[in-house]
Amino acid sequence: MDAVKKRLAKQVAETMKGIWNSGMTTATGGNISVKDSEGNTWATPSGVDKGVLTYKDIVCISPDGDVISSRGYSPTSEFSFHRAIYETRPDLKAVIHAHPPALVSFSLAGKVPELHLIPQIQRICGSAGFAPYKISGSEDLAERVAEQVKDGHNCIIMENHATVVAGSTLDEAYQRFEAFETCAKIIINAKRLGNLKNFQNVSEITGEPGLKEYMSGSEPGRHQAEIAARDRICEFAERACRHNLLLSSIGAISVRLEKGDFIITPGGKDRRYLKAGDLVRITDGYKEPGIQPDISWLLHMEIYNQHPEVSTVITSCAPYSMAFGLTGTEIDIKTSPEGFVLLRNVINLADVNPWVNSREVAARLSEDAPCILAENQALIVTGKKILQAFERLEVTEFTARSLIDSLPIEGAKRLSEKRLKELKDKFLAI
Ligand SMILES: [Zn+2]
Numbered sequence: 247m248d249a250v251k252k253r254l255a256k257q258v259a260e261t262m263k264g265i266w267n268s269g270m271t272t273a274t275g276g277n278i279s280v281k282d283s284e285g286n287t288w289a290t291p292s293g294v295d296k297g298v299l300t301y302k303d304i305v306c307i308s309p310d311g312d313v314i315s316s317r318g319y320s321p322t323s324e325f326s327f328h329r330a331i332y333e334t335r336p337d338l339k340a341v342i343h344a345h346p347p348a349l350v351s352f353s354l355a356g357k358v359p360e361l362h363l364i365p366q367i368q369r370i371c372g373s374a375g376f377a378p379y380k381i382s383g384s385e386d387l388a389e390r391v392a393e394q395v396k397d398g399h400n401c402i403i404m405e406n407h408a409t410v411v412a413g414s415t416l417d418e419a420y421q422r423f424e425a426f427e428t429c430a431k432i433i434i435n436a437k438r439l440g441n442l443k444n445f446q447n448v449s450e451i452t453g454e455p456g457l458k459e460y461m462s463g464s465e466p467g468r469h470q471a472e473i474a475a476r477d478r479i480c481e482f483a484e485r486a487c488r489h490n491l492l493l494s495s496i497g498a499i500s501v502r503l504e505k506g507d508f509i510i511t512p513g514g515k516d517r518r519y520l521k522a523g524d525l526v527r528i529t530d531g532y533k534e535p536g537i538q539p540d541i542s543w544l545l546h547m548e549i550y551n552q553h554p555e556v557s558t559v560i561t562s563c564a565p566y567s568m569a570f571g572l573t574g575t576e577i578d579i580k581t582s583p584e585g586f587v588l589l590r591n592v593i594n595l596a597d598v599n600p601w602v603n604s605r606e607v608a609a610r611l612s613e614d615a616p617c618i619l620a621e622n623q624a625l626i627v628t629g630k631k632i633l634q635a636f637e638r639l640e641v642t643e644f645t646a647r648s649l650i651d652s653l654p655i656e657g658a659k660r661l662s663e664k665r666l667k668e669l670k671d672k673f674l675a676i
């Protein structure tokens with residue numbers, strides 16, 4: 247196997263293993279394939295434990311249908327719909343089929359998650375379709391799936407089965423798959439809370455007004471503090487992804503340097519594997535050449551401009567917090583000492599687009615409200631240090647989850663005014 251093919255086979259094995267490791271499929275459910283530039287398809291094998299795959303397990307299917315496997319494996323028994331997708335849409339080069347719990351819930355209910363409810367997710371996923379039930383591995387099922395991709399859908403719910411998602415690369419397919427599952431989780435959590443608000447389908451961003459690149463050679467030098475901050479951002483981005491606080495394609499972390507300068511995670515790069523050099527420095531409306539900052543950069547800049555005490559901003563699509571956004575319900579942070587002491591308040595902002603109305607959103611933050619839930623757009627968290635912002639993000643999401651989980655056991659009770667005053671006097675007195 248040459249180096250390029252080995253890399254591809256490795257990517258297929260690692261992606262499948264990663265999906266299993268993050269609880270998004272069972273050890274036997276799910277399969278992945280990728281098409282290479284010579285027309286070969288590299289697919290996961292049939293009947294092999296998805297948690298322990300290596301590149302040697304990956305099977306190659308030639309354009310003529312010959313199967314090459316060093317271990318004598320057959321390709322996935324559901325290969326027929328992979329092939330049908332590639333034949334129908336030549337722009338698609340990677341397919342992920344898996345059984346993630348929230349999307350399977352939609353599949354069992356015969357419904358499709360409404361991607362337009364969360365514009366950041368819709369931007370990654372495109373549109374979603376529905377393939378009616380046909381028995382697994384059949385040509386009938388392949389036809390139903392192919393009809394959906396022909397209609398332009400990249401993400402498909404397979405009735406009483408699971409999901410299949412495709413992309414022009416395996417990375418893109420994975421990003422769509424993960425975002426699609428997150429959308430399903432948010433909607434399920436939101437429906438536990440109450441009725442969903444009626445959100446209009448608005449695009450969440452309009453280009454990058456006013457952000458120019460540095461003149462070549464005029465980049466500011468990297469001082470020790472910046473080098474350390476870049477490493478910290480990469481470390482926290484990876485940890486946030488591991489705990490579903492950021493997605494591989496959605497969410498951003500930034501850290502202020504001196505004055506109004508800051509560094510921010512890039513757009514279009516997997517947040518799990520960022521390196522210090524992937525981050526983007528923004529100085530006085532100029533950015534580093536050749537790399538794009540996350541779409542939220544303008545909001546981060548406005549927050550730093552208006553709040554000298556803030557040194558870290560995190561924007562997130564965390565699935566329990568966003569459920570509160572979809573229903574227009576406040577995350578009652580005054581239900582636990584940890585929440586109250588760390589955050590004081592989480593405020594909801596309705597009918598506002600934080601990527602466009604950044605100045606207005608930034609103005610709503612204060613020492614008493616360091617965290618904003620911009621309804622169906624994002625959770626925005628700030629802190630004096632990166633660890634403080636990260637803790638606030640975690641505590642907000644954990645509280646949101648506990649509030650939802652407490653509903654079947656009679657719901658959460660807020661701390662009394664007397665207890666809040668005690669906490670204030672003990673922990674928040676200046
Ligand atoms: Zn399946």
